[in-house]
Amino acid sequence: MRVVDDITAILTGLWTTLKHILRRPVTVQYPEEKRTPSPRYRARIILTRDPDGGERCVACYLCSAACPVDCISMQAEEVEGGRRRAAWFRINFSRCIFCGLCAEACPTTAIQMTPDYEICKRDVMDLVFEKEDLLVAHGGKDARYNFYRHAGIGVTQPRGEGAEERPPVDVRGLLP
Amino acid sequence: MRECIFIKVLMPKLIIDKREVDAPEGVSVLEAAQSVGIVIPHFCWHPALGKAGACRVCAVKMLDGPVKGIQMSCMLPVQEGMVVSTTDPDAVAMRRQVIEWLMINHPHDCPVCDEGGECQLQDFTIAGGHGIRRFDGPKRTHVNQYLGPNIEHEMNRCIQCYRCVRFYQEHAGGSDFGVMGSAGRVYFGRFEHGPLESPFSGNLVDICPTGVFTDRTARFRARYWDYDMAPSVCPGCSVGCNITPVARYRELLKIVARRNDRVNGWFICDRGRFAPKEANDPLRPRTPLVDGREASWEEAEDALLRRLNEIVELYGEGSVLVVGSSRLPFEGASLLPLLSGVLSSGAPGWFATRRETRAAHAAVSLMTRENGASMADVMNAGCIAIYESDLREEGPMLLLAVRQAWRRGAPVLLVGEHSPLEQTRAVGIEAVQLHYMEEAPLAIFDRPVVIAGTKHGDPEVMAMLDRTGARIAALFPGPNGFGAALLSAEQGGGPVGAALASGRVKGLVAVEADIPAELLEGIPVVAALDWRATSAVQAAAIVLPTTAPVESDGTYVNFEGRAQKFCRVIRPGLPVKGLDPAGHPPRVHEAAPPGGDLRPAWRVISDLVRLAGGTPPEEPLSGRWARLAGLDPEGEGMVLGGRVLPNDA
Numbered sequence: 001m002r003v004v005d006d007i008t009a010i011l012t013g014l015w016t017t018l019k020h021i022l023r024r025p026v027t028v029q030y031p032e033e034k035r036t037p038s039p040r041y042r043a044r045i046i047l048t049r050d051p052d053g054g055e056r057c058v059a060c061y062l063c064s065a066a067c068p069v070d071c072i073s074m075q076a077e078e079v080e081g082g083r084r085r086a087a088w089f090r091i092n093f094s095r096c097i098f099c100g101l102c103a104e105a106c107p108t109t110a111i112q113m114t115p116d117y118e119i120c121k122r123d124v125m126d127l128v129f130e131k132e133d134l135l136v137a138h139g140g141k142d143a144r145y146n147f148y149r150h151a152g153i154g155v156t157q158p159r160g161e162g163a164e165e166r167p168p169v170d171v172r173g174l175l176p
Numbered sequence: 177m178r179e180c181i182f183i184k185v186l187m188p189k190l191i192i193d194k195r196e197v198d199a200p201e202g203v204s205v206l207e208a209a210q211s212v213g214i215v216i217p218h219f220c221w222h223p224a225l226g227k228a229g230a231c232r233v234c235a236v237k238m239l240d241g242p243v244k245g246i247q248m249s250c251m252l253p254v255q256e257g258m259v260v261s262t263t264d265p266d267a268v269a270m271r272r273q274v275i276e277w278l279m280i281n282h283p284h285d286c287p288v289c290d291e292g293g294e295c296q297l298q299d300f301t302i303a304g305g306h307g308i309r310r311f312d313g314p315k316r317t318h319v320n321q322y323l324g325p326n327i328e329h330e331m332n333r334c335i336q337c338y339r340c341v342r343f344y345q346e347h348a349g350g351s352d353f354g355v356m357g358s359a360g361r362v363y364f365g366r367f368e369h370g371p372l373e374s375p376f377s378g379n380l381v382d383i384c385p386t387g388v389f390t391d392r393t394a395r396f397r398a399r400y401w402d403y404d405m406a407p408s409v410c411p412g413c414s415v416g417c418n419i420t421p422v423a424r425y426r427e428l429l430k431i432v433a434r435r436n437d438r439v440n441g442w443f444i445c446d447r448g449r450f451a452p453k454e455a456n457d458p459l460r461p462r463t464p465l466v467d468g469r470e471a472s473w474e475e476a477e478d479a480l481l482r483r484l485n486e487i488v489e490l491y492g493e494g495s496v497l498v499v500g501s502s503r504l505p506f507e508g509a510s511l512l513p514l515l516s517g518v519l520s521s522g523a524p525g526w527f528a529t530r531r532e533t534r535a536a537h538a539a540v541s542l543m544t545r546e547n548g549a550s551m552a553d554v555m556n557a558g559c560i561a562i563y564e565s566d567l568r569e570e571g572p573m574l575l576l577a578v579r580q581a582w583r584r585g586a587p588v589l590l591v592g593e594h595s596p597l598e599q600t601r602a603v604g605i606e607a608v609q610l611h612y613m614e615e616a617p618l619a620i621f622d623r624p625v626v627i628a629g630t631k632h633g634d635p636e637v638m639a640m641l642d643r644t645g646a647r648i649a650a651l652f653p654g655p656n657g658f659g660a661a662l663l664s665a666e667q668g669g670g671p672v673g674a675a676l677a678s679g680r681v682k683g684l685v686a687v688e689a690d691i692p693a694e695l696l697e698g699i700p701v702v703a704a705l706d707w708r709a710t711s712a713v714q715a716a717a718i719v720l721p722t723t724a725p726v727e728s729d730g731t732y733v734n735f736e737g738r739a740q741k742f743c744r745v746i747r748p749g750l751p752v753k754g755l756d757p758a759g760h761p762p763r764v765h766e767a768a769p770p771g772g773d774l775r776p777a778w779r780v781i782s783d784l785v786r787l788a789g790g791t792p793p794e795e796p797l798s799g800r801w802a803r804l805a806g807l808d809p810e811g812e813g814m815v816l817g818g819r820v821l822p823n824d825a
């Protein structure tokens with residue numbers, strides 16, 4: 001019976017509409033009202049510090065190589081004590097697609113995504129963030145990791161005293 | 177039929193991964209595989225150093241034939257009937273395990289290693305199938321050494337392939353660097369801290385498959401994937417070694433060797449590699465100047481022609497001198513006579529002294545196709561005489577070639593007072609010193625070669641060198657020295673020093689020429705076309721800034737008459753570093769880089785000729801030089817004989 005089928009369909013549709021009229025709305029009255037995104041949310045990028053307060057980023061260029069839109073650029077330099085860091089570090093947020101590939105590529109957990117999605121500016125040049133705009137004073141999502149403790153090349157601690165290292169060998173020793 | 181047998185004897189046939197391969201006798205299975213594009217991971221084997229069997233990474237499985245089972249492909253010469261598998265599970269497992277144990281002690285520092293991105297260890301570790309470290313025990317560590325201002329040492333990264341020590345001691349004859357220790361303590365370094373003494377030490381950077389040796393002059397500057405690179409030719413001397421300059425953000429960072437088997441093989445010398453990076457010099461002329469004031473190109477070119485024409489009117493023909501040099505690329509050099517023509521001056525001057533001019537002319541007329549010695553001739557010589565030359569200055573890579581001949585038994589003779597014994601000591605050769613060329617018993621040896629320096633060589637003796645029956649390699653003062661000598665000899669160019677000292681020259685155009693400041697005093701009109709802040713640029717009323725070799729394409733003709741093309745690496749302009757006081761690149765957009773309005777010397781010369789009413793050729797290398805225009809920068813170059821010019825060849 002086609003007529004019965006048609007009426008059932010109309011009533012089902014109306015019932016759905018009625019249900020939604022009576023439900024609490026999901027719309028958020030942004031900006032008066034704001035949601036808290038999950039900590040994994042991918043928005044504004046930061047450069048974090050290691051537990052000793054040192055800059056984590058070693059300017060290895062892996063994030064800039066991984067970035068599909070080429071919006072990261074930097075210049076590495078050597079500072080006192082042999083540490084490698086960025087002389088300047090720039091992210092062009094007007095180009096960033098917040099894909100998170102940079103954070104994924106980072107071997108030192110320096111570059112991290114944060115849930116801060118509110119980065120609209122009136123002048124596009126204000127979306128070009130320099131190192132001082134990106135560097136924060138904490139370790140972000142991983143407060144413990146310290147790359148140089150595991151790097152195995154004696155920066156920040158004497159050679160052979162890092163984690164997973166034996167003391168330097170005596171090359172003139174003759175014992176087996 | 178006989179020919180067939182002949183080929184069969186010399187070219188054993190084998191099967192590698194189901195493909196039939198003909199390989200010349202004596203080559204290893206690894207090379208035979210490489211010749212058909214099958215890459216077997218390897219660390220200790222290097223084409224220039226051969227095999228050592230030290231790393232055990234190049235394992236393959238021999239399925240059938242004279243040898244069977246797992247074998248090291250670099251150690252195994254090809255034999256008829258071999259059946260090789262590089263993909264057999266046993267071979268793959270062996271390679272993966274060897275790489276895993278090579279990596280056991282390797283630090284976890286790729287992010288801060290300058291080799292990262294251009295690292296053979298990274299490539300072959302991944303290619304060998306070892307992606308994740310399983311070993312989490314403690315690693316052995318070493319103390320590093322200070323090896324001088326150019327090379328950084330990080331011994332923890334070593335995988336004991338012995339390439340460095342084989343190059344340094346065997347190939348380059350150095351004695352201050354070697355291998356020490358035993359068992360797990362093997363150490364590659366000097367006995368104590370100190371700069372490496374060999375004039376070829378920089379090749380350790382290229383040859384080490386890991387980051388033990390890295391270029392300190394470009395420490396922490398950029399990554400391979402960001403480099404601006406192009407095939408180029410070393411401007412350091414007249415040998416013309418092939419190089420790859422590496423730049424980033426319009427700044428020249430470092431030089432690496434580029435293979436050319438006809439010239440430098442795989443290596444270059446430290447003089448070329450660690451030469452001061454003059455292209456980055458902040459004092460370089462970057463805008464045309466008239467009397468010290470910035471001017472437009474048109475204004476400066478007009479001023480140059482007007483003032484020099486006034487000189488010609490006042491003092492008559494021949495009162496203006498155009499000076500070229502051995503570092504001016506051939507494009508500009510070949511147009512220089514046209515500029516002389518429109519300025520009513522005689523032939524351009526190329527060389528400083530009368531003796532040097534005559535020696536260069538003598539050298540270029542000797543080096544015909546039959547008499548000229550190439551790098552290969554030096555390496556295969558039966559006896560070598562070095563005549564009035566310190567090769568460490570005039571052509572370091574020839575010294576390395578001389579050593580290879582000496583290793584095969586060729587005696588080395590040092591002739592004349594300007595051939596010091598220290599040069600051969602630097603490459604571990606024992607040489608004999610002689611006073612005169614006549615004392616050298618070259619005729620009793622097969623394939624003798626004479627290497628002569630035009631800087632100190634006596635022109636009379638140089639002109640007679642072909643009578644010794646030897647092949648001749650003459651060295652010139654700059655990368656295009658042969659080209660300059662060729663043009664100078666043709667046009668009868670005279671010595672620049674004598675002309676300037678005589679006082680007859682009232683107007684001077686110095687085109688990329690280094691002229692001592694005292695010779696420039698008292699010349700009413702000096703004009704300079706240059707990219708360096710030379711004394712001529714300082715003294716000149718009119719300065720026309722040209723591009724550095726890394727900023728333009730060009731051609732150099734090296735000591736044996738081999739024309740080689742080099743390509744532009746950097747777009748002209750001030751390096752990004754230092755443009756903004758805040759330390760980062762500028763935050764304003766500009767269409768062209770600041771300080772980038774530079775022109776290649778040939779173009780400036782050609783514009784001047786046109787403005788003066790002459791007709792310059794459309795392209796720099798045309799007419800009789802047209803064949804040089806299409807040279808492949810990655811090819812072997814083209815040899816011009818001294819008497820055999822390209823159009824009669």
Ligand code: SF4
Nearest residue numbers: 067096097099100102
């Ligand atoms: S989030 Fe993606 S687009 Fe943005 S900087 Fe990172 S890699 Fe580039």
Ligand code: SF4
Nearest residue numbers: 057058060063106111
């Ligand atoms: S990947 Fe990490 S350590 Fe490397 S440059 Fe980027 S932020 Fe710095």
Ligand code: SF4
Nearest residue numbers: 334335337338340384
């Ligand atoms: S230092 Fe480099 S070249 Fe020398 S043995 Fe170690 S890895 Fe090989």
Ligand code: SF4
Nearest residue numbers: 410412413417448573
């Ligand atoms: S031998 Fe001459 S051309 Fe070769 S790398 Fe050294 S300086 Fe440069």
